[in-house]
Amino acid sequence: MVLITTFSKLEVSILRYYIVQAVQFGRKDKLTEFFGIYGNDLLQSGQDWTPWFAIPYLKNPSLDPQFRVYFSREWFDALHLSFRNFLSEIFNGTHILQQKLCLMF
Known part of the structure; x- marks a missing residue:
């Protein structure tokens, strides 16, 4: 359950990072495409996405x-570290699960 919550938070941050990168590289076309594809889902997600729809016009x-x-x-570094820690947790959990299964058989 903790990993699912963490995954949801990381997903939001990674999507926001995509938007930031599109802005920094002057790719308004990618912003329009992104919001066209994911806009409805983002608005219904319960996250506070509404202000983000203004980014292409700022x-x-x-x-x-x-x-x-x-x-x-700093924000990018924190996101990077969080993502690495998340992957580490998944892979460590998988390794521990494999060890337990091996001990059972």
Whole structure:
């Protein structure tokens, strides 16, 4: 259950990272495509996605107080570390499960 909750939080952060990267590389076409494909699901997800739909229309979203943190190196580093820890937990859990199964047989 903890891994599912963690996965959901990571999914949101990774999607937001995608948006930030599209902004930084000037790919408004990718933002339009992204929101066109995932927009309805994002709005229904219960996360606070509504402000993110404005990003393609902001002159400099990295300076906007609501989005500034997502453009910081610290936020990316925290996301990177969280993702690595999540994968480590999954692989360690798989290894432990394999050990237990081997002991049973």
